[in-house]
Amino acid sequence: MENTTLAHHLLLAGLLFALGLTxxxxRRNLLVVYMCLELMLTAATLALVAFSRFNRTMDGAIFVFFIITVAAAEVAVGLALIVALxxxxxxxxSDELVTLRD
Amino acid sequence: MPDGLFIFFAALTLGAASLLVLSRNAVTSAMGMILALVGVAADFFLLDAYFLGVLQVLVYAGAVMVLFLFVIMLLTDTAESAEGYPWKSAALGLAVFFFLAAGAVWLFVWSGAVPGTAAGATPPELSVNPSVFVTAAKGFGRLLYTKYLLPLEIAGFLLLVALVGVVSLSKDPVDENA
Structure with a gap:
């Protein structure tokens, strides 16, 4: 790990976030869109862990712990919403669910 | 140059994430998502955050993705992709991706805003100071029950709310309207 700097981890997180937003x-399938949202969330946690490790504090890691908790709850509710829909x-x-637009 | 393990897992993560975005089959997308999450967990291990890496595999790549696969197999019809390829949104997405990727490369590599210092020595397993980065899971527990006690309680309450919400959402809508 000697030669891997903070910039490398942040670059990986940034590219992952860009892929998720793309x-x-x-995508048109709501489930795949939802997975891409989760990918963006994961990219943000990667940046947080990298900052936490390179600044030698525990706070970023604890923040990631809470993000994982909230994401698990969020996925359960979101998938229940998609099933109800x-x-x-x-x-x-998503291109067939345009009642509000039409 | 970063070391080999980081390059390997970064390439694995980005490749799997591309599979998630590009595959036209939702189940293949879910498999790419699992691989990408495992790659991120490996990067957590490389960052000496072992507890978070294990948590990532157990909660995200395990529980959450099983939930996703269940719902995908329940809802998605296999005979899709009959309509034309959405060229307009694909072009928009490609433009957004290159804009963001170029921005990330400029900000993190060329602008010099991020100091190029290495991570330094391996963090200790435990430390007297609770706010110092440690590798043991005990470091999490110590902070969660002191400095972050209120957020922990709120997170527990949020899980309860999510549980009740999922149960009420999953009730049969026909019964409700009758």
């Missing part, structure tokens, strides 16, 4: 914009509308494609 997926949110491009599917039962009412019969689709999980």
């Amino acid at each position: 997926g949110v914009l491009v 599917y039962r009412r509308r019969g689709s999980v494609k």
Whole structure:
């Protein structure tokens, strides 16, 4: 780990975040969009852990602990919402769920 | 140059994340997501955050992704991708990706805003000072029950709220309207 600097970890986190945002914009399947959102969240936790390690404090790591907790709860509620949406509308494609636009 | 393990796991993570974004099959996307999360967990290990790496694999790559796979297999019809390829949104997404990636490279590599110092010595397993970065899971417990006690209670309450919310959302909508 001697030659891996903070910038390398932040670059990885930034690229992961960019990939996640691209997926949110491009994909039409709500479940894949939701997974890309989770990827953005994970990229942010990676940056937090890197900052925490290189600044030698514990606070960033604790923050990541809470983010993982909240993300688990959020995924459960979000997937329940998507299942409820599917039962009412019969689709999980974002370009078919345009009732408010039309 | 970063060391070999970091390059390997960074390439694995980015490749798996690309699979998640690009694959037209939702199950393949979920597999890419699992691989990307395992890659991030490996990077946590490289950053000496062993507890968070284990937590990432158990909670994210394990529980959360099993939930995702269940719902994907429940809802997604296999006979999709009959309609034309969404070129307009693909072009927009590619533009956004290159904009953000170029921004990240400029900010973190070329601008000099991030100091190029190495991580230094391996952090201790435990330390007298509770706010110093340590590798043992005990360091988490010590802070969670002192400095971060209120956030911990709120997180527990949030999990309870999520539990109740999921139960009420999953009730049959036909029964509610009747």
